[in-house]
Amino acid sequence: MPYLTVEKKAKIFETYGGSAKNTGSIEGQIALLTERISALSAHLQQNKKDFSTHRGLMKMVGQRKRLLNYLSKHNLQGYRQLIEKLGLRK
Secondary structure (H helix, E strand, C coil), X not given: CCCCCHXXXXXXXXXHHCCCCCCCCHXXXXXXXXXXXXXXXXXXXXXXXXXXXXXXXXXXHHHHHHHHHHHHXXXXXXXXXXXXXXXXXX
16 A cells, blocks of 8 residues: 555645645645655665665655755745744754
8 A cells, every 4th residue: 555645645735735736836745755755764764775765765855955945045934834834944
């Protein structure tokens, strides 16, 4: 069973992107990447030698970082709200 079902993805985009059909929103993409990163991190806790998954995780972290940089440059208030909702900064 996949960890991200169609319903779960729609719920993420509805919560962060405005609507379930707005899959191109930066906020929704960042929230989806955060969900995928947390699932892969849990997988790598149990499978420490899974290097291909580790590489995929690093690529996702980099993609999320680039999207967050874009959002901070174009919508600083939205950036601050999003990182607070997702709990990315401590």
